[in-house]
Structure formats: C-alpha cells, structure tokens
Amino acid sequence: MQNNFARISKATIISIIVALLFAVIVVVAIKLIIGKQISFAVSILNTISIEEKQANEQKLEINTEKKRLDTYPAYGTKYGNIKIDSIGVDLPVYLGDTDEILNKGVGHYSGSYFPGEGGSIVYAAHNFARFFRKLPQVKVGNKIKITTNYGEFNYKVYDTQVIHMSESDKLPIQDEKEILMLYTCYPVTGIGHKKHRFVVYAELMEEE
Amino acid sequence: MKIVIKIISYIIAFILMLIILAGILIGITTKTVLSQTYVINKLEETNFYEKVQKNLLIKEKDYIEQSGLEELNIEKIFTVEQIRKDVNNLFNQMYRGKIVSFNENNIKQQLDNQLDKMNLTTAEKKEADQIFETIINTYSTEVTYGTYSQYLNNVPKAITKINNTISEFSIVMYILPIIFTVIILIINRKQIKIGLKYIGISLLANGILLIGINIYIKTNMDISNLLILNKASSDLIIAIVTDILAKLNIVGIICTIIGFVGVVIGATYKKEKHKQKHS
Known part of the structure; x- marks a missing residue:
C-alpha cells in the first residue's frame, strides 16, 4: 500500500513538474517576445495610479542656508495648502498653472520661487465661488497662511491692485524679499472675457 | 518506440496547452471588453x-x-x-x-x-x-x-479588426482542442489513462499560468488606485479589470483541479500495469 502510494505520488509529482516546466517555457517565451512592452505598460499604469496617492506624500526639504528647496515637487502635483481666514479660502496648491490645474485649485506659476526661498511667489486661481471669487474682499492687514510639508509660512497683506492682464511688470519676479502675489480674473462676476486681474500683495511675516 | 510516443505526446500536450490558453483568453475577452452589453452593464454597476x-x-x-x-x-x-x-x-x-x-x-x-x-x-x-x-x-x-x-477613433477600428480575427479563428479554437485531445488519446490508445495524464498536464499548466498571471498583475500593478482620465472612467476600468482577473482566477482553479485529477489518474494506471507484470 505504502509502495503504491509512493509510486503514485512520485508519478504525480513528475507530472506536476512537467506542467510547471510548460508554464515556465510559455512565460520565458512571452518575456522574450514582448517583455519590454509589458514592463513599460506596467510602469506607466503604476505611475498614473500612484501619482495622486503619492503627490501629498512627496517629502520636500528646504536648505535653510541656501534658502532653496533641495528637491522640487513634480509639475502638476499638489505640494501645499493656502488659507485666507478673512474670506474663507482653504485650498490646495499645485505646481503649475495649466487649465487642468486651475480647475483643481490654486496654481503656482513655476517661474516664481517657493515659500521659504526668499523671493517672489505667484499664485493664481479662477474667480469661481469655490476658489478666488472673494479675493477682492481681502484687505490690507489680512493674514495668509501657506502650509507645506517642509514648513508653514505666514504672510501679511500690504497692498491690493487691479491690473490689466498685459501688465506683467506688476507681478515682478525677484529674490531680494519674499513677496506672495495672488491673482484672479477681474471683475469676478459679469458676462464675457475678463481683461483685468485683481492682485493681492503680501509679505512674509517675521517668526515670533 | 515507447520513448518516441512519449516525446510526441509531450509535444502535443504542450501544443494543446497553448491552444486551450488562447481559447480561454479569447473567450474571456469576447465576453468582457469586446462585448458592448457587458461594458454598458459595468457603466450602470459603477454609477x-x-x-x-x-x-x-x-x-x-x-x-x-x-x-x-x-x-x-x-x-x-x-x-x-x-x-x-x-x-x-x-x-x-x-x-x-x-x-x-x-x-x-x-x-x-x-x-x-x-x-x-x-x-x-x-x-x-x-x-x-x-x-x-x-x-x-x-x-x-x-x-x-x-x-x-x-x-x-482608433478604438472602433481596433474592435472591428479584433472581432473579425476572432470570428475567423473561433471555429478553429473550438475544434483544435478536441482534435489534439483525440490525437493524444489515439497515440496512447493502449494506455488511455496515460493519455489522460498528458491532457491533465496541459490543463494543469494552464491553471498554473492563469493563476500566475492573476498573482503577477495583483502584486505588480496597483489596480485599485488606477487613475485614467477621471474618477468615473477609473472606477469603470478598475471594475472591468477586477472582473476579468476574477474570471481568470476561477478558470485557472478549475483547470488546475481537472488537470490534477487527470495527472493522478495517469499515475494510478502505472500501478495497475506494475501489478499485472508481477501477477
């Protein structure tokens, strides 16, 4: 009985090994023929799928000596949050200012500096009710808080202006003083294409 | 001669495995992504x-x-x-x-x-x-x-091409497994149970492959967090992919079980022959 069982087991195991061998041959053949395409497809799908998940987890670090970030967030990813208590704004901030980004939240003009880098920071958002519709209600002295995973930065409004969309010199990029500039299309209501922008200027508050 | 029969049987078993695998993949694809009814149902299911x-x-x-x-x-x-x-x-x-x-x-x-x-x-x-x-x-x-x-606009062309190709080969896909199964049984007609062993090996290999594909995709791809175009499309695609993987898994398990049974039957035959020799 035991011999029979041993013989059956042996024969079964041999057959299973042959089946495994068949499977391995097919896998090797697939890998040789379209292995690269499969790896590419998997990496693309994974990049797409984890992009949103990891965007908030990307750890940024600021070099306080050089006043520059060691690593910058990927274009199009969320890296922070902006809060303006006086007008009830609490929105995500994304690097970039494409249409897609501006439909999600506040866009950071990529040609400007980051909070903490000591230069001009330019943020834009649509004048939708859930975004910057109330920006024209911001007053001098109001506080703005930018939160990132490398630090929290507080700014105080010192000026607001209505500029023409062609007046880019009213949003100067410089690295001598940390200035936050927020803007949106103006007027915020009414039918038609808006040719003006409402700009809020705020300076970095000294740490208490 | 016995060795020749064995080698031929293994080769045919390998080819049978490939044909069954192709048939399963085509069958699942035809019933899912290539089926308008299936996709419309998934649209309703995923709201x-x-x-x-x-x-x-x-x-x-x-x-x-x-x-x-x-x-x-x-x-x-x-x-x-x-x-x-x-x-x-x-x-x-x-x-x-x-x-x-x-x-x-x-x-x-x-x-x-x-x-x-x-x-x-x-x-x-x-x-x-x-x-x-x-x-x-x-x-x-x-x-x-x-x-x-x-x-x-490339999608309608692709769907038409795939459907036409499948239509051309569908009869072949259904008939070929039967032909190859019969060939194995004819070659091993004196030892039918051994023939079943080879068929069992084909099915077992298929089961291993299908379950292996399932495991590979689940461990290497973050299916549940797929993001394509927007949430609605992503949820739809996730639902379809999850369903296809589940179907592959079920078919894989069935093939593994039937294959294992075939293999064991083949193994028991040797025992009877051994008894006859010594009686």
Whole structure:
C-alpha cells in the first residue's frame, strides 16, 4: 500500500513538474517576445495610479542656508495648502498653472520661487465661488497662511491692485524679499472675457 | 518506440496547452471588453453616469458663476438621462466600427431656449454664445472625451479588426482542442489513462499560468488606485479589470483541479500495469 502510494505520488509529482516546466517555457517565451512592452505598460499604469496617492506624500526639504528647496515637487502635483481666514479660502496648491490645474485649485506659476526661498511667489486661481471669487474682499492687514510639508509660512497683506492682464511688470519676479502675489480674473462676476486681474500683495511675516 | 510516443505526446500536450490558453483568453475577452452589453452593464454597476454628471456640474457651474448667467438651469440640461444617452451612443459607435462623433445640437438648442427667456442685450447674447461654446466643449470633454477623439477613433477600428480575427479563428479554437485531445488519446490508445495524464498536464499548466498571471498583475500593478482620465472612467476600468482577473482566477482553479485529477489518474494506471507484470 505504502509502495503504491509512493509510486503514485512520485508519478504525480513528475507530472506536476512537467506542467510547471510548460508554464515556465510559455512565460520565458512571452518575456522574450514582448517583455519590454509589458514592463513599460506596467510602469506607466503604476505611475498614473500612484501619482495622486503619492503627490501629498512627496517629502520636500528646504536648505535653510541656501534658502532653496533641495528637491522640487513634480509639475502638476499638489505640494501645499493656502488659507485666507478673512474670506474663507482653504485650498490646495499645485505646481503649475495649466487649465487642468486651475480647475483643481490654486496654481503656482513655476517661474516664481517657493515659500521659504526668499523671493517672489505667484499664485493664481479662477474667480469661481469655490476658489478666488472673494479675493477682492481681502484687505490690507489680512493674514495668509501657506502650509507645506517642509514648513508653514505666514504672510501679511500690504497692498491690493487691479491690473490689466498685459501688465506683467506688476507681478515682478525677484529674490531680494519674499513677496506672495495672488491673482484672479477681474471683475469676478459679469458676462464675457475678463481683461483685468485683481492682485493681492503680501509679505512674509517675521517668526515670533 | 515507447520513448518516441512519449516525446510526441509531450509535444502535443504542450501544443494543446497553448491552444486551450488562447481559447480561454479569447473567450474571456469576447465576453468582457469586446462585448458592448457587458461594458454598458459595468457603466450602470459603477454609477458611471451619475459620477460624470456630478463632475460635469461642478465644472459647468464654475463657468456659469463667473459668466454672470446664474439663471441658467444646467441641471435640467445635463441630466443623468442625457449623459446616459450620449455615453451609450459613443459606445454604440465604437462597437459598430463607426467614427466617434458627438452631436451637440440638442444641448446648444436647450441652452439657447433658456437664454431667450433672459433679457439680454445683443452684445451680451454674443458673449453668452462664447460661454456656451465653453460649456459645450466641457460637456464634450467630460462625457464623450471629445478632446481625445483622435485616439478614440482608433478604438472602433481596433474592435472591428479584433472581432473579425476572432470570428475567423473561433471555429478553429473550438475544434483544435478536441482534435489534439483525440490525437493524444489515439497515440496512447493502449494506455488511455496515460493519455489522460498528458491532457491533465496541459490543463494543469494552464491553471498554473492563469493563476500566475492573476498573482503577477495583483502584486505588480496597483489596480485599485488606477487613475485614467477621471474618477468615473477609473472606477469603470478598475471594475472591468477586477472582473476579468476574477474570471481568470476561477478558470485557472478549475483547470488546475481537472488537470490534477487527470495527472493522478495517469499515475494510478502505472500501478495497475506494475501489478499485472508481477501477477
């Protein structure tokens, strides 16, 4: 009985090994023929799928000596949050200012500096009710808080202006003083294409 | 001679494995992604239309709020039924091999009808027309992926080509496994149970491959977090992929069980022959 069982087991195991061998041959053949395409497809799908998940987890670090970030967030990813208590704004901030980004939240003009880098920071958002519709209600002295995973930065409004969309010199990029500039299309209501922008200027508050 | 029969049997078993594998993959594909009914059912199951409507209304309301046309009642225009009709029409075109197009006239008419009830100047109506263009483009992008039409138009051609190829080979796919199974049994006609062993090996190898594919995809791809175009599309694709993987898994398990049984039957035959020799 035991011999029979041993013989059956042996024969079964041999057959299973042959089946495994068949499977391995097919896998090797697939890998040789379209292995690269499969790896590419998997990496693309994974990049797409984890992009949103990891965007908030990307750890940024600021070099306080050089006043520059060691690593910058990927274009199009969320890296922070902006809060303006006086007008009830609490929105995500994304690097970039494409249409897609501006439909999600506040866009950071990529040609400007980051909070903490000591230069001009330019943020834009649509004048939708859930975004910057109330920006024209911001007053001098109001506080703005930018939160990132490398630090929290507080700014105080010192000026607001209505500029023409062609007046880019009213949003100067410089690295001598940390200035936050927020803007949106103006007027915020009414039918038609808006040719003006409402700009809020705020300076970095000294740490208490 | 026995060795020759063995080698031939193994070769035929390998070919049988490949044919069964191809048949299973084609069968599952035909019943899922290549089936318009299946895809439409998945759209309903994942509440695709409702999700699209929710996303669409948020975007449209943004434009309308800043346009000053707050009196526009877009919920009446962009209903779940309208979206269902346009999306199903899109899939209908794709599965019938037609060029994907979206007829915006109905929506434009409804917007114009609402505009006529407002007291606007000629200049304001002209501005409103421009805003309507944005509203319709947003609808087209969100619901029928109009901005991707150059890629979408490749889908009907691909579906037609695949369906035609499958039709040409479908009879072969059903007949070939039977032919090869019979060949194995004929070659091993003196030892039918050994023949069953080879068939069992084919099925077992298929089961291992199908279960292996399932495990590979689940461990190497973050399926549950797939993000393609938007949440509604992503949820739809995740549901379809998950369903296909489940089907592959079930078929794989069935093949493994039947294959194992075949292999064990083949193993028991040797025992009987051994007994006869020594009796």
